Amino acid sequence: MRHILAGLVLSSTLFACAWAEQPPQIYGVNLGSWLVLEPWMLPQEWLDMGGQSCTESCWTCISTESSFAKAYPDTVDTKFAQHWDTWFTQGDVNTLKAAGINTVRVPLGYWIVEALVDRSHESYPRGGLNYLRRGLGWLKDAGIQAILDHHAAPGVQSPDQMWTGNCTTDVQFYTPYNYHRALVWTAVMTTLSHLDPNFGSVFAIEAANEPIMDAALTPNYGTFQKNFVQVMRAVELTLGISVPSSSLSLSVPASVSNNFTAALNATSSATIFSAEVQAALLEAVPILLDIAAGCGLQTIFEASPFKRSRDSLVANFIDVNWQYDNPSNPADVANGPQAYDNHLYYSFGGVAAADPKSYMTSICNLRRIQADAAVGDSPLWFGEWGLSTQFNATDEFLSEWADAQKLAYSKGAGWIVRNALARQWSYLEGLKLGFLTQDPAAFHDPNVCVPYMNSITDGASS
Ligand SMILES: *[C@@H]1O[C@H](CO)[C@@H](O)[C@H](O)[C@H]1NC(C)=O
Ligand SMILES: *[C@@H]1O[C@H](CO)[C@@H](O)[C@H](O)[C@H]1NC(C)=O
Ligand SMILES: *[C@@H]1O[C@H](CO)[C@@H](O)[C@H](O)[C@H]1NC(C)=O
Ligand SMILES: *[C@@H]1O[C@H](CO)[C@@H](O)[C@H](O)[C@H]1NC(C)=O
Numbered sequence: 438m439r440h441i442l443a444g445l446v447l448s449s450t451l452f453a454c455a456w457a458e459q460p461p462q463i464y465g466v467n468l469g470s471w472l473v474l475e476p477w478m479l480p481q482e483w484l485d486m487g488g489q490s491c492t493e494s495c496w497t498c499i500s501t502e503s504s505f506a507k508a509y510p511d512t513v514d515t516k517f518a519q520h521w522d523t524w525f526t527q528g529d530v531n532t533l534k535a536a537g538i539n540t541v542r543v544p545l546g547y548w549i550v551e552a553l554v555d556r557s558h559e560s561y562p563r564g565g566l567n568y569l570r571r572g573l574g575w576l577k578d579a580g581i582q583a584i585l586d587h588h589a590a591p592g593v594q595s596p597d598q599m600w601t602g603n604c605t606t607d608v609q610f611y612t613p614y615n616y617h618r619a620l621v622w623t624a625v626m627t628t629l630s631h632l633d634p635n636f637g638s639v640f641a642i643e644a645a646n647e648p649i650m651d652a653a654l655t656p657n658y659g660t661f662q663k664n665f666v667q668v669m670r671a672v673e674l675t676l677g678i679s680v681p682s683s684s685l686s687l688s689v690p691a692s693v694s695n696n697f698t699a700a701l702n703a704t705s706s707a708t709i710f711s712a713e714v715q716a717a718l719l720e721a722v723p724i725l726l727d728i729a730a731g732c733g734l735q736t737i738f739e740a741s742p743f744k745r746s747r748d749s750l751v752a753n754f755i756d757v758n759w760q761y762d763n764p765s766n767p768a769d770v771a772n773g774p775q776a777y778d779n780h781l782y783y784s785f786g787g788v789a790a791a792d793p794k795s796y797m798t799s800i801c802n803l804r805r806i807q808a809d810a811a812v813g814d815s816p817l818w819f820g821e822w823g824l825s826t827q828f829n830a831t832d833e834f835l836s837e838w839a840d841a842q843k844l845a846y847s848k849g850a851g852w853i854v855r856n857a858l859a860r861q862w863s864y865l866e867g868l869k870l871g872f873l874t875q876d877p878a879a880f881h882d883p884n885v886c887v888p889y890m891n892s893i894t895d896g897a898s899s
Contacts, residue, residue: 463582464877465540466533466864467821471525471572472565473544473588474502474517475599479524486516494597495604502546503603506560517562525568530575536868537877539581542820544588544646545569546602550625552724553591553618561602570635570732577638584753585626586643586820591618594648608649616661617717619645620668624701624721625728627672631745632697632737641751642669643778643820644767648755652764659765660713666752666772667714673749673773675704677742680749680773685709695741698722698729749773755780756814758805768813777814779805781842784825791827793834794889800838801886803845819846824867835872840885 469478476483480490488505491498499508506513533541548554548561549569576583589602592615596606609615623642630639644665648655670680674687675697687707693699704710705718729738737744754767756777767777783789789799809817822842824835867873874881 463540464538465542465581465584466538467542467544468525468572469544471521471543472549472569473546473600473602474520476500477599482520486520487512495599496597496606501599501602501604502548502561503559506562510560513560513562514564518564518568521565521568525572527575530572530579530581532865533581534579536865536875538864540584541576541581542584542586542643543569543573544586544600545626546589547587547591547618547622548589548602550622550724552727553622559603566728567732570633573638574635577635581638582640583638584641584643584820585630585639586646586753587619587622587626588646590645591615591622594645596649600646608654610645611649611655611658613657616657616664617713617720619661620664620714620717621720621724623665623668624672624718625724627669627750628697628701628721628725629728630750631673631676631678631747632743633732633734634737637747639750640747641753641776643753643755646755647780648760650760652760652762655760655764659770662754662765662767663770664711664714664717666770666775667710668717669750669752670772671704671707671710671714671718672701675700676745678745678749683749683772685772695739697738697743698726700743701725751776753778754814756805756809756817757812758809758814766812766814771813777809777817778820779809779817780821781805781819782822782825784823784827786827793826793828793830793838796826796838797841797886797889800841800845801889802891806848822846824872832870832872835867835870836881837885839867839872839874840880840882841889843880844883844886 469475474483476488476490484490486505487499487509489498489500491500495501499505509516546561549565551563551566554561573583588600590610592609592612593601593603593605594608594610595601596608597604610619623644626642630636630642644662648658652658670683670685671687673680674685675689677689687704687709689700690703693703701718702722705715705722707715710718725738729735751774752771753776756779757764757766757768759779767775781788783796783799789795806817809815824838826838830838864873868875
């Protein structure tokens with residue numbers, strides 16, 4: 438995993454009552470480039486595998502999992518098996534544990550559920566699910582909990598991005614066909630999270646990473662959000678899990694109460710759910726039967742009562758203020774525990790002027806948490822950020838920059854550093870170089886923001 442880590446801290450109070458299984462303070466990292474490979478995080482390994490480094494836009498060469506799979510149909514699965522096997526290991530889990538990390542965010546592609554890939558025109562490596570299961574099992578044994586992040590959604594949710602698995606300007610996620618596939622994915626992941634013992638570390642599922650910011654380009658995204666929540670809750674109600682503060686209830690017919698897929702099949706005709714949710718549940722049934730057979734989970738799927746290990750999962754969304762142009766608010770469709778995620782990168786421009794003082798003034802006066810809370814998007818965590826800058830930062834500045842961001846994000850529900858290459862991108866690298874404190878809860882200088890507070894400039898406010 439080397440340089441891929443990012444940090445996450447969630448403050449305690451917001452979670453204490455709702456989600457009993459969560460530790461009072463959460464410190465985490467993204468497992469970036471593991472199950473959704475982004476070549477810029479591992480440039481040499483990517484070239485060694487047979488990938489390419491494009492000089493132009495990422496669609497001009499082999500820069501994503503799909504273009505790799507297309508170029509190497511015969512060897513893609515073995516090449517990726519090797520990557521999955523070595524990029525994230527038991528040793529990495531031990532290192533994370535020793536660094537005080539207790540949560541990870543796991544970016545996933547829709548293709549982790551292989552049946553969802555339309556092989557007539559889509560190609561992706563196969564076999565990732567077993568590595569995911571193994572990794573989640575290690576995390577569970579280490580007492581580290583996980584967020585499953587639907588990072589690369591079917592049809593691609595953002596143009597020209599390697600993290601979507603398919604670098605293209607032809608964005609097709611915001612269509613009935615691909616929303617549907619994402620909902621089937623959600624049914625499968627929710628089921629595994631509750632029934633597969635390896636998934637015992639999972640506490641949240643994120644609907645879709647970083648939708649297009651202009652909501653005019655994401656038609657019916659709000660309906661998808663609503664259906665996403667309903668799919669999660671339908672699976673949970675089928676398992677006999679009561680969903681706190683939910684308006685939904687369901688009784689599973691006794692005739693199928695000892696067979697999960699049969700029970701889910703029955704739930705798929707429950708009219709409390711929309712037709713689209715019903716259809717997604719029904720389509721998940723044969724996929725789950727296949728996974729159960731392949732992973733040896735049949736006896737668990739057919740146990741009575743269903744041997745689930747935890748309460749309702751947290752439905753996690755990118756916050757409403759990520760989008761503009763009249764976005765739909767995920768808080769409006771809450772049914773059971775929900776949490777929100779925002780990503781803040783100064784290095785891509787548009788947040789603050791490119792100098793240390795502007796960065797500090799901006800972060801020390803961040804208003805995003807309040808702006809989100811005002812419309813119900815709370816608790817909010819910062820699921821991706823980093824120490825990267827648009828200028829050459831001194832070591833001294835990077836320590837202040839780390840402190841100030843941690844301080845700002847901890848006022849909400851916490852933070853997740855974007856994990857990646859050396860110095861300004863990697864959590865462990867940041868630790869080693871001393872920019873980040875060994876204890877994730879600590880600061881070099883808890884008063885680092887004092888000189889910058891209440892300034893006029895507030896570039897990073899929502
Ligand atoms: C990538 O996206 C394009 C445009 O939507 C699509 O035609 C193509 O089939 C996709 N490729 C893969 C491998 O999914
Ligand atoms: C699903 O339920 C229908 C009735 O609603 C039943 O006819 C069918 O056999 C069931 N299929 C499975 C796979 O359990
Ligand atoms: C459980 O239900 C599925 C249909 O969803 C069926 O294929 C399977 O045979 C059932 N298992 C048992 C033990 O009845
Ligand atoms: C950062 O430093 C490098 C090497 O010293 C230099 O080439 C580059 O132009 C500098 N970048 C900025 C943004 O100042």
